[in-house]
Amino acid sequence: MDGTLAQPWGAAHRPLSTPAEIETWTRLTDGQLAMLARGGRPDAYGELVRRHQLAVYNIAYRLVGEREEALDLAQDAFVRAYAALANFDPARPFGPWINRVVTNLALNVLGRRAGAPLSLERSPAAESHAGGGALTDSAAEPERVYLAGERQALLRQAILALPPHYRAVVELRHFQDRSYDEIAAALAIPPSAVKSHLFRARRLLRQWLEDHA
Amino acid sequence: MSHPAAEILDLYLDDQLDAGARATVAAHLSTCPACQAELAAVQDLFRELETLPADRLPRDLTAPVLARIAPARSWRAALAAALLGAQVALTGLLALWIGPTLAGWAGAVTTLPEPPAVDPAGALAAGWALATAQLQSLLNSPGPAPDLLAGIGPQDWALLVAAAGGLWLLGNRLLLAAPPEARR
Numbered sequence: 001m002d003g004t005l006a007q008p009w010g011a012a013h014r015p016l017s018t019p020a021e022i023e024t025w026t027r028l029t030d031g032q033l034a035m036l037a038r039g040g041r042p043d044a045y046g047e048l049v050r051r052h053q054l055a056v057y058n059i060a061y062r063l064v065g066e067r068e069e070a071l072d073l074a075q076d077a078f079v080r081a082y083a084a085l086a087n088f089d090p091a092r093p094f095g096p097w098i099n100r101v102v103t104n105l106a107l108n109v110l111g112r113r114a115g116a117p118l119s120l121e122r123s124p125a126a127e128s129h130a131g132g133g134a135l136t137d138s139a140a141e142p143e144r145v146y147l148a149g150e151r152q153a154l155l156r157q158a159i160l161a162l163p164p165h166y167r168a169v170v171e172l173r174h175f176q177d178r179s180y181d182e183i184a185a186a187l188a189i190p191p192s193a194v195k196s197h198l199f200r201a202r203r204l205l206r207q208w209l210e211d212h213a
Numbered sequence: 214m215s216h217p218a219a220e221i222l223d224l225y226l227d228d229q230l231d232a233g234a235r236a237t238v239a240a241h242l243s244t245c246p247a248c249q250a251e252l253a254a255v256q257d258l259f260r261e262l263e264t265l266p267a268d269r270l271p272r273d274l275t276a277p278v279l280a281r282i283a284p285a286r287s288w289r290a291a292l293a294a295a296l297l298g299a300q301v302a303l304t305g306l307l308a309l310w311i312g313p314t315l316a317g318w319a320g321a322v323t324t325l326p327e328p329p330a331v332d333p334a335g336a337l338a339a340g341w342a343l344a345t346a347q348l349q350s351l352l353n354s355p356g357p358a359p360d361l362l363a364g365i366g367p368q369d370w371a372l373l374v375a376a377a378g379g380l381w382l383l384g385n386r387l388l389l390a391a392p393p394e395a396r397r
Binding site: 017042043045046049050053054055057058061062067071074075078079081084097107151153155156170173174175180195196199203205206 | 219220221224227229254255256259261262263265266267268270271272273275277278279281282283394
């Protein structure tokens with residue numbers, strides 16, 4: 001990764017931070033960097049972006065399933081989080097905070113795709129999958145993946161093949177380690193729906209893996 | 214005991230059962246190979262999900278994010294805006310006041326314009342009048358003026374200074390312009 005930051009406001013493109021400053025950033029905690037950024041040093045925020053961009057992008061990618069869209073969402077999440085830095089408590093970890101921001105953005109995208117806010121209540125997508133209990137694999141290439149022996153790639157495909165509302169609960173439970181109550185709050189659904197949809201999502205994943213492995 | 218429902222095994226692994234139900238399921242599991250196998254299969258899925266490596270980041274997001282946030286809140290951007298504003302003000306003042314002075318220096322007029330009347334109500338105006346008078350006195354005897362400049366009047370001088378200032382500002386604006394990615 002390039003150690004210099006582009007100077008966003010100047011045509012000369014000299015580094016916004018000197019190498020010594022960047023070295024300093026790497027020694028600071030997330031909370032300290034957030035305080036500096038809040039105090040008018042956006043380049044300190046650059047270090048926060050560097051630290052968390054991989055996780056943020058992956059959350060977006062697992063939820064929306066498209067790399068370019070995930071990149072845009074990750075970028076939007078960092079910009080929005082920067083605008084809301086005044087609300088961030090530097091005593092708390094930055095990672096979960098920014099993860100929530102990008103999760104909400106991605107869930108909004110999934111909700112728009114479904115034509116309604118994302119909910120674990122029955123959606124058209126859920127209906128289409130609940131009947132047969134099978135996942136779509138229209139975008140997947142299971143044979144190629146199997147031949148390559150890429151079990152993890154297969155699992156990624158299985159996740160992306162889940163209906164969006166199932167994908168959301170899997171993401172929140174297995175990748176963000178959220179409790180049932182937190183998932184229910186994030187998706188504005190009852191905890192009982194979290195249980196049932198997690199169960200169905202796992203069933204679908206296992207079935208898909210068995211069918212394609 | 215009959216086999217627990219498959220959903221109960223999920224809840225058992227998620228630690229979502231109360232103590233009594235959990236003990237019941239545990240007791241059944243200890244004696245039921247079929248349920249042990251089912252539980253192991255679900256555990257395998259959990260493990261696979263939780264150890265799934267992160268997907269590679271296609272490109273670094275630092276620069277584009279900074280390009281979008283820095284113009285709004287950077288103190289450097291604020292300083293640049295303040296400098297541009299000061300330049301605009303200075304150019305206007307120069308155009309207004311130095312035109313007649315230069316014209317007098319060049320010989321187009323025989324007497325320098327009088328300093329502006331001091332507004333007793335405005336300290337700022339009084340200070341400005343004093344500064345102007347000082348400038349004019351400095352330029353009062355600059356030595357022989359080239360004939361070339363003799364025909365240029367005060368308004369011409371003012372226009373020339375304003376045009377030069379405008380070019381200067383335009384150049385600075387271009388230098389301080391945000392790159393394309395910052396305008397997104």
